[in-house]
Amino acid sequence: MTQDAILRIKNAIGGGKVLTDRKSLLEASIDNSRYSFLPDAVVKAESGDDISKALKIANEEKIFVCPRGAGSGCCGAALPVFKGIVLDLSAINFIEIDPTSWTAHVGAGAINSDIDKTAAKYGLMYPPDPSSKNYSTIGGNIACNAGGLRAAKYGVTRDYVAAITAYIADGSKMELSRPLRKFAVGMNLKDLFIGSEGSLGVIAEAHLKLIKRPPFKQTTLAAFLYDNAAFECVQKILQANIMPSVLEFMDAQSVAAAAKFKGKNMEKSAMLLIELDGEKEEVKSSQNSLEKILSTLSSGFETADDAEPLWELRRCCSSAMFLLNNSKLNQDIVLPIPKTVEFFDYFKDLGSESGLQTPTFGHAADGNYHIHFMYDGSDAKQKQKAFLAMQKAVEKTVELGGAISGEHGVGITKSKYMNLQISDAEFCVMKKIKNALDPNGILNPQLRYTSQVDISKYAQNKDIKLPWDKR
Ligand SMILES: Cc1cc2nc3c(=O)[nH]c(=O)nc-3n(C[C@H](O)[C@H](O)[C@H](O)COP(=O)(O)OP(=O)(O)OC[C@H]3O[C@@H](n4cnc5c(N)ncnc54)[C@H](O)[C@@H]3O)c2cc1C
Incomplete structure (x- = not known):
């Protein structure tokens, strides 16, 4: 039946867009969670029409479909766990800026940083900037409600989506809202799609809100003898009514791993990377207040107008942690500050x-931390310890009033924690919405609405190099 469906899709949209060779299947099998499941085929959509036709056939044949952008997702939300088709949206890649209404009309496959670079030509900015900005697509960003380094000051993807063009499971087109300053027509289906991890429909295009680009910024890298001194500093900065555009925390283990990764010699210390932006006078005034706080709490800091060298360690934290051990168990929790x-x-x-290393880094101004237990994937006992410890860490997060995910979504790696956060009544409503839009359950069946996947039974694949793995 699957092969019949694949043949029908080939006939409908063109054989060149339907790939079944080993290399294409392998590339579509994995995301940044590093779990890997081979699909039956990869369909590379080039237009809304391709999406519509592929979905219609898959729905009639009851074949699973996993929408995919760049595969930089961290929790396996795009993975074809139960086989079927990976619907690759990366080729729908266009960016058009409207400098009058301060909006960008983009294809689902547009790369996050390309949107911001294009907006910059008009003195405008697209603020959400996940660390994966040079790879991740806007479709994936919307589907995960991606945050980023500037989220505390500027907000997350949801705050900048004016309208979405999407296709539901039977191939029907939906225009969700309009790129207007105001829109008060009917239920807000647009926001239902944002953060639904591709389980309600496939995003083909979006209109994004842009803002005026801040003319000036200044970056500071500060070191701390202890992690807790850095946390105290974060609180003091916020209490002083300073809202940095970036306030990134790296614990001592992350800093040590990143320094080794970059071949640098560094003292063991935690770090904060702080960026202030805005009008020059405003930035200078906040910088003065910031430096007073840092003089008391940090063990040293440096400031630069050219931020790039100061970002070096933070940018490689994700890849560097594999120097601590060969496997990671991670979450992106949010804590009340x-x-x-x-x-x-x-x-x-x-x-x-548990005897495991716990590198942590994240977006301190919005309490969103990427926590990890590093373990040896070939050691079953270590792996079990990591999973038990993470369960306790997530329970503690919820007990303290936090959230199990701030920006990565739930995917397959967090579904087992959903009941800590979401009540039965809330679950029931989510399932009804899913059933209304996708009654055959073809879209991302691996996600929480229809099933759960016990990831502790699977091994992560370290052999496939992902684009962001390079040094
Ligand atoms: C080094 C690194 C740093 C990162 N830093 C951050 C960060 O700072 N903040 C942050 O929020 N995330 C971060 N991430 C996670 C990831 O980049 C984001 O979740 C991103 O939004 C995923 O985009 P993608 O195009 O790679 O989506 P994919 O991984 O391909 O897919 C993610 C989810 O979106 C769905 N999806 C993708 N495209 C569509 C579409 N067109 N229509 C419907 N559903 C779709 C998929 O089915 C899946 O559920 C990071 C990842 C890496 C590797």
């Missing part, structure tokens, strides 16, 4: 008790 130290005291104790 006043509870940060309480959580990390508990978390680091979990690391010591």
Whole structure:
């Protein structure tokens, strides 16, 4: 039946867009969660029409479809766990700026940083900037409601999506909202699609809101003898009414791994990377206040107008942690900011008790931390310890009033924690919405609405190099 469906899709949209060779299947089998499941075929859509036709056939034949952008997702949300088709949207890649209405009309496959670079030509900015900005697509960003480094000051993807063109499972086209300043017509289906991880429909195009580009910015890298001193500093900065555009935390383990990755010699220390932006006078004034705080709490800091060299360590944290061990178990929790130290005291104790390294980094101004337990994938006991410790860490997060995901979504790696956060009544509503839009359950069946996947049974694939793995 699957082969019949694939043949029908080939006939409908053109054989060259339907790939079944080993290399294409392998590339579409994996994302940044590093789990890997081979699909039956990859369909490379080049237009809304291709999406519509492929979905219509898949729905009639009841074949699973996993929409995919760049595969930089961290929790396996795009993975064809139960086989079927990977619907690759990366080729729908266009960017048109409207400098009058301050919007960008983009294809689902447009790369995040390309949108911002194009907006910059008009003195405008697209603020959401996940660390994967040079790779991840806007379709994936919308599907995950991606955050980024500037989220505390500027907000997340949801805050900048004016309208979406999407296709639901039976191939019907949906125009969700319009690129207008105001829109008050009917239910807000647009926001239902944002963050639904491709489980409600396939995004083909979007209109994004842009803002005026801040004319000036200044970047500071500060070191701390202890992780807790850095957390205290974050609180002092926010209490002083300074809202940095970037306030990134790296714990001592992440800094050590990143320094080794870059071949640098560094003292063991935690770090904060702080960027202030805005009008020059405003930035200078905030910088003065910031430096007073840093003089008291940090063990040293440097400031630069050219930020790039200061970003070096932060940019490689994700890849560098594999120097600590060959496998990672990670979450992107959100904490109420006043509870940060309480959580990390508990978390680091979990690391010591389990004997596992726990590199942590993240977006400190919005309490969103990427926590990890590193383990040897060939050691079943270590792996079990990592999973048990992570369960406790996630339970603690929810107990303290936090969230199990701030920006990566749920995917297959967090579905088992959903019941800690979401009530039965809420679940029931989510399932009804899913059933209304995708009654045959063809879209991303691996996600939480229809099934759960026990990832502890699977091994991560380290052999496939992903584009962001390079040094
Ligand atoms: C080094 C690194 C750093 C990262 N830093 C951040 C960060 O700072 N902030 C952050 O939020 N995330 C971050 N991420 C995670 C990831 O980049 C984001 O989740 C991103 O939004 C995924 O985009 P993608 O195009 O790669 O989507 P994919 O990984 O291909 O897919 C992710 C999800 O979106 C769905 N999807 C993709 N395209 C569509 C579409 N057109 N229509 C419907 N559904 C679709 C998929 O089915 C899947 O559920 C990082 C990842 C890496 C590797």
